[in-house]
Amino acid sequence: HDYNASYAVDGNKGTNHLVDKCTVTGDGDTNPWWRVDLQAVYYITSVRILNRGKDEYGDVSFLLHDVNVTVGLTESVINTPCGFFAGPGTASQLVVIDCPTSTQGRYVKISKTTVFLILCEVDVFGVPV
Secondary structure: OOOOHHHHHOOOOOOOOOOOOOEEOOOOOOOOEEEEEEEEEEEEEEEEEEOOOOEOOEOOHHHOOOEEEEEEOEOOEOOEEEEEEOOOOOOOOEEEEEOOOOOEEEEEEEEOOOOOOEEOEEEEEEEEO
């Protein structure tokens, strides 16, 4: 299937992952993650995750749970905690994770330790350093 990682930042706020092209990690992943390069260093203030909505497969929005958001200055070290979403998510939910005021980074990573990760849209807010 075509669930490219770039679909999480394509500006499409639709939540039907088949029609609106949400990003989905591989089926069977046990440590799925997604990351974005902001191209500059920012004080990250919040990360917003738009969850999957109802579609032909029903409502599986509950799969968004136990999500960690971390920030880093380099691509290889993205481990500064920003926030956590315990979930479970609800259909088309906008999850807002507010970061501590001193969270500085160029890379933002969204990860979990159970099953695959579905992200319909991700917005990162911050202030240039």
